[in-house]
Amino acid sequence: MRIGLKPCAWERAGTALYVVCDPSRSVELDDPDGQVERLLTVLRDHPGTAAELRARLGADGPAVSPGELTEALTALDGLRMLRDVGRAVDRERAGRDFSNLAFFELYASLEANEADLQQRVRDSHVLQLGTGGLGSNVLQSLAGLGVGRLTLLDDDEVEPKNLARQFLYREADLGTPKVERAADWVRAFNPGIDVRAVRRWVRGPDDVTGLLDGVDLVVSGIDQGERIDNWVNEACVRAGIPWVRGGMTGSQLIYFSVDPGRSGCYECRVHAYGDGKGIASAVLPPAAVTAQRLSARIPRVNRANGPSAALIGSLVAFEALRYLTGYEPPYAAGAEVLLDVSAGGAQRREPWPRNPDCALCAAAAVARSAGAPS
Template sequence: MIGVKECAWERVGDSVLVVCDPSTVIELADPGGTVSTLLTVLAEHPGDLAALRERLADAGVTVGEGELAEALVALDGLRLLVDPSRHAGAGREDAGRYFSNLAFFDLYATRDIADRDLQARLSGAHVLQLGTGGLGSNVLQSLAGLGVGRLTLLDVDVVEPKNLARQFLYREKDIGVPKVTRAADWVREFNSGIEVSAVRRWVAGPGDLTDLLDGVDLVVSGIDQPNEIDQWVNEACVPAGVPWIRGGMSGSRLVYFSVRPGVSACYACRITAYGDGIDRAPTVLDGRQAVAQRLSAAVPRVNRAVGPAAALIGSLVAFEAMRYLTGYEPPFGAGADVLVEVTGGCAQRREEWPRDPGCPVCARAAGG
């Protein structure tokens, strides 16, 4: 069955303006009024191709089967069409806690992929989250709100007073309690439909992660110790074909990136270009760059992630997770640093990594 989304349209001159989202206006050429008539028929009488042709004929529009099929493909490409028999649409009021999710996914639904399908992908997903601290605790809240069906949480730290400025899962009474235990309890209290498990473990190499990857669809990493942790996550995930996302803060700059095994450059490619760590600097340095890097290394590392910064980077990482898990749009940070300048009005830019054709980790990518 073919129908049109909840939207409004109006002919203006020889065009028809269509609005499904207040932020976007779609203008279609419509000199004879055929497009606006088709939209009205689709809204009032959803049906198959033959039924739509009959309704158009009743409205005084004669169109061939091939011409109509071509028009429907074009409208579907603009994400204006849905299959009403599978699409929540106005019925999302009965969706309970996922009402807003379905309303968001409505913007990306097509005839083949309904809003409910995108929500079902979240419900069927398994995410391994490394770290439940500044980044992890904020990402976790979004993943639980999205309804990710299974979460495995890993951390080794306990709650400390300094955490309470930006890690809002925790309370004063939780001081001294293992973070991963409290985080798992929070998920159970928040959404009883999510299967959650807690792993209290120090990661000392890729092997400490590989045993956790079975059935995992995505890894989110917010761990910054030991220094080799990002290499180890990459070495575990890429051969297993599991995409992973990393977020953090360097000085006054927020950074996140993701790796799509076999598709994007991997973290080992990034090391070749910029060295290891969340900081970004070319490995081949001129004189000034070398001095600047040496001076930077001499400055004590301080966690400057205030609550709004942790919430912002957590939200950006959660959006990237949603891209991977639902496919509503391609991952934005795959093989690239997405940089947010906190002191510059939170301006955002994307800088792609050069891919290393001799990368030994990419060569082991599952399916690569």
């Protein structure tokens, strides 16, 4: 492996070295003797193997032991500053993956470069439940990211009211099955994506379980039935497959995810927060419990417009990308992330406690320890 420095810039301020590789942030490194700056300079100007780097450093200054160099390189790689120049990625020849590779470069490491992260996306299979307001927006992002295989489920037909926020569909699609039009859109956008359309209602966990063979992640955006989230959760957690859920309630966008065997599942959330009908534990303050009970009496109306559907769809797609690539840990695993569209998009994250008595989570933990995918 020939180790080099990603495109970075730095300057000294006393004993501190300020390094910028990601234009949105800087890293302050303590460098009283200039050894860090010397290493960065060698990595930038003379990439090489660890032995070659150590020889170059010894030729230009004090000798560095193998252990010291390993420790320094590990620290810099942890800050996502290093790359294997022997596996350089030519983004200009990457075609439709150019922007994806440029994004992944920020998170690439010596272990997995940007091409590796893109390949993880290409090798993935996502089951998407619903191709409506949330689903149609998530789908466009997943297709743009290059997800290799998609299974889409929906049972609705395109209606005029959909056209305000579901931009996969056109006037000519009115009265036709959404899921078939969505699959047609994917094929036209990228013929390299293997897409399957399934037209059905979900009436229980078995309707989801039957579609999970080979699936790496489930994205859910369907609201049919009061227990739909319980059913999706049961199917996914038993199979050890992560799932992401998004939607809108009132003026708030909301999404969460479940990482079986690692985070609390949806049943843990119900145990902690209640079922929306006044059944809640002491996790929530009394005022919140009252608000939850009263809100269940208000008729449900889908208030998502184009911007809100696009925003929550993008956030769900980012959470999906975290699971598919590991570029960073899932942000919403065992937690609700809420954005208030009436307050400039103010965001907060509210984790729910894992129920130690949850039978589903116990089964997922056993499956994970036995090597089941999740």
